[in-house]
Amino acid sequence: MYKNYLKSLCTKLNKLGININTIPVLDVLRKNTNNIIGTRSFSYKKEIVKKLGEITIKECHSRNILTVVKHIPGHGCTNVDSHLKMPKVTIREADLNKVDFYPFKSTKSKLAMTAHILYTKIDSKNISTFSNKIIKKIIRKKIGYKGILMSDDISMKALKYDLVTNAKMALSAGCNLVLYCEGNIKDNYKLIKSMPYIDKFTSKKTSEIFKIMR
Numbered sequence: 001m002y003k004n005y006l007k008s009l010c011t012k013l014n015k016l017g018i019n020i021n022t023i024p025v026l027d028v029l030r031k032n033t034n035n036i037i038g039t040r041s042f043s044y045k046k047e048i049v050k051k052l053g054e055i056t057i058k059e060c061h062s063r064n065i066l067t068v069v070k071h072i073p074g075h076g077c078t079n080v081d082s083h084l085k086m087p088k089v090t091i092r093e094a095d096l097n098k099v100d101f102y103p104f105k106s107t108k109s110k111l112a113m114t115a116h117i118l119y120t121k122i123d124s125k126n127i128s129t130f131s132n133k134i135i136k137k138i139i140r141k142k143i144g145y146k147g148i149l150m151s152d153d154i155s156m157k158a159l160k161y162d163l164v165t166n167a168k169m170a171l172s173a174g175c176n177l178v179l180y181c182e183g184n185i186k187d188n189y190k191l192i193k194s195m196p197y198i199d200k201f202t203s204k205k206t207s208e209i210f211k212i213m214r
Contacts, residue, residue, distance in 0.1 A: 003055065006056060007059065010064075014063065019064060020066045020067075021065050023060075023067060024052065026069050027074055027075040027115075028043070028049050028074065030044070030077060033079065034079050035081075037075055041076060050103040053069065053107065054108070057107065061213075066109075066110050066213065067109045067111065070115075070152070072104050072113065073104060073139055074101060074103075074115060075117060077096065077117075082117065083153075087158065089120065090121060101138070104145060107147075110209050113179065114128050114129045114139075115128055115129075116152050117158070119134065122134055122138065127158060129169075129175065130169045130170060140174070148177060148202055148205050150179050151170040151177070151178045151179050154167050163187055164190060167191055167195060168194070176201060176202040176205075
């Protein structure tokens with residue numbers, strides 16, 4: 001039944017000329033998980049989250065729809081909505097690795113979206129989107145993600161700087177793309193003028209994706 005839903009969804013997206021869907025959510029639910037994740041998560045069980053995530057990615061890719069796994073390295077561990085304020089997670093890295101990091105490991109998704117969360121036991125100063133340590137040590141090395149990494153929306157309240165600064169800090173930390181969702185046209189132009197051209201890594205990955213998705 002779930003595969004039929006994905007087939008129908010992808011068919012509609014193909015007809016509209018849309019080739020990227022920001023699914024699946026691979027955040028593992030906990031007792032105190034904020035409702036912003038809520039029903040977007042598959043389960044309280046990490047194995048179910050991982051399995052359904054794999055099915056989602058496979059079905060979407062087979063119909064030429066790219067996926068964006070989120071919110072790496074895990075948003076289910078907080079009771080705060082990062083759209084409204086900065087979440088702080090005090091769970092140890094070893095415990096996060098057992099649960100929250102698990103569904104993201106070995107993912108075949110070509111894109112992933114960061115979580116705007118301060119994991120105090122890993123980097124007490126920078127949220128993951130701004131943390132070179134978390135992106136390199138956790139996302140790239142421990143989780144082993146090798147695809148294109150994009151930030152979550154840089155207009156969210158979890159980030160405390162202006163849009164241009166948020167974007168530059170995300171790129172400097174190791175994000176390949178920044179996501180801006182508020183849609184203010186003046187801010188769009190401001191960001192476009194302030195941002196560098198696409199980096200070589202992202203350009204190479206994008207070329208590889210186009211070859212596969214033809």
